[in-house]
Each structure stands twice: as C-alpha cells, then as structure tokens.
Amino acid sequence: MATEFFAGLDLGGSFLKYAIGTADGVILKRDKKPSRADEAGDKVFQVIFDAIRELEKEAKRRNGDLKGIGLGSPGAIDFERGRLIGTTPNIANWANADIRGTVEKEVSIPVWVDNDANIMALAESRQGAARGFQNVICATLGTGIGGGILIGGEIYRGSHYAGSEIGHMMIVHDGLPCNCGGRGCFEKYASAPAMVRHYISKMMESGKPVPDNISTFTVFQNAEKGEPEANEAIDKTLGYLGTGFASLINIFNPEILVVGGGVADAGEDFIARIQHAIEERAMKPALRGLKVAKAQLGNDAGFVGGINLAAEMFHKAN
Secondary structure (H helix, E strand, O other): OOOOEEEEEEEEOOOEEEEEEEOOEEEEEEEEEEOOOOOHHHHHHHHHHHHHHHHHHHHHHHEEEEEEEEEEOEEEEEEOOOOOOOOOOOOOOOOOOOOOHHHHHHHOOOEEEEEEHHHHHHHHHHHOOOOOOOOEEEEEOOEEEEEEEEEEEEEEOOOOOOOOHHHHOOOOOOEEOOOOEEEEEEHHHHHHHHHHHHHHHHHOOOOOOOOOOHHHHHHHHHHHOOOOHHHHHHHHHHHHHHHHHHHHHHHHOOOEEEEOOHHHOOOOHHHHHHHHHHHHOOHHHHOOOOEEEEEOOOHHHHHHHHHHHHHHHHHHHH
C-alpha cells in the first residue's frame, strides 16, 4: 500500500515556503520560491502549482501518494470555501482569490486553505511548544502582531472567519491610527516598530543623538550594555504587551500562551519578562496554571501547520 503524504504551503509577501511530510509530522523535503506577490494573481498561482508538482514527484519517488494540501495565506480566509475575503496588503493582486478552487482544478488533489496565523498556531499546538494543550493562544511579535487561538484543540476562526485578530485589539482609547482603520491597536504599541519608536522617543527626551538604522536587535543590544533609554523602551513595550496579553488571558483563560516572531527571539529572559508583565495585570483565576513559552517551530511553522491541517481534514473526510 502506498504511503500517504501531505503538503504544506506557506504563502508570504516574499516567498512561498513549502514541504512534504507524513501525517505524524515528519518533514521529508522542504524548499522555498519567490512568491511573485507583487505580480498578477495568476503568477502567484503558477508558483503554487510548480511547488505542488515538485512535491508530487517527491511523493512518487518515495513510493507514496500526495493525499492532501494545506495552504496558509495572509488575510481573512473563508475556510469552508477556501477563498480570500477581500484583500491582503502583502499580495498585490490577491483580492477574493478562489485559492482552493483554482488549485484543485489544476492538480486534482484536495486542498484546505486557512489564514497563515491560524496555521502557525495549529503547528505549535500539534508539533511545537503547545503540544498536548487544548486551549492555546499563539502570538507572533514582528512588524505587526499576529495570532491564532485554539479552543478545545480546534482553531477558533470567528463567525465570519475574521476572528483572532489580536494585533487589532484596541488597548489605548483614541490612540495612534492603525492601518486597519482603527486607533490604539495592540500592534501600534507592542510590535517591533513600536519598540523602536519608544526607544527613539526616550533618546530624544534625554537629548541624545538617535542612532541610524535602529532595530529591536539594536535596542536589546544597547540594553545589555546598560543604556537606560534602551531598558526604558523595553520596559514600556513590556507594559503594553502585559496589558494586551492580560486582556486575552482574562477572556480566553488559556493553558498556554506561545510567543514567536522577531521580538520573541530576544531570548528566554524576555519571555519570562512577558509572563511577569501579564501576572501583574491579569485576573488571578485566569493565571492559574498558565504557561508562557517561546514558539519552537520558527519559520517552519507555516508549512508544518499546512501539513497538519491537510492530514487532519483528509482523515476526517475519509
């Protein structure tokens, strides 16, 4: 009997990352291609088709069959229909893309499509830091703040597939305007650009020259050297992170909060400080047994989650 293999595809603004693996999470081959996200939608689909054909060949080479494909895309995804709802800023000509319909027509393999943050959360819950937990919040701290939520081991998508937009939870009344159209959003105060902005503000308050090309890496590096402004900027960011995460924990009462993304790469000490900031603010019953952990899968989470999604949905259907 031929071995069952599953494909995971992670579509981003720069690259399509893809892999083939088994239902129990063993990755057999991984690769990436430029996603051509600034070109016409059919060019993006062509990249997806080429990747799938490559993975089909790999399945045959291993005397197996590619049984299902899980694909993560930015934007709100109608999970039942496998298509984008509206637009997404990272992919220029992707509005209302019928992802599942177009891919299945081309390759004749079942396809399941979900929001990329949901798929990353699924990966961490099945193969990563949240393995074995049923009620999970995953957050990625980078240019923005993305997130996925699992309740009872299942992804929470919301009534119209627009749930879990944790970066756009409003934490400052009438605060800074956000790209989403709202004001005072979590990601405007606790993301990587926010930390840099806090640092620049502290340097200007001190009358010190602002260095060129500042990143969160610069801020953490300067904090290690004992620079007061860098430490103050990190503390300020932690205050906002504590506020936002405490609100989520009060509402969802998860067993574990998994934190990933560039800002979380500052290390275990920063994760411990996030936990402390939460503990200062959240309700005590919601904190009982709460674990805060660093994401384990990094850049692999998108395609690992895609494989997990395809395998689970295929076996539910069969």
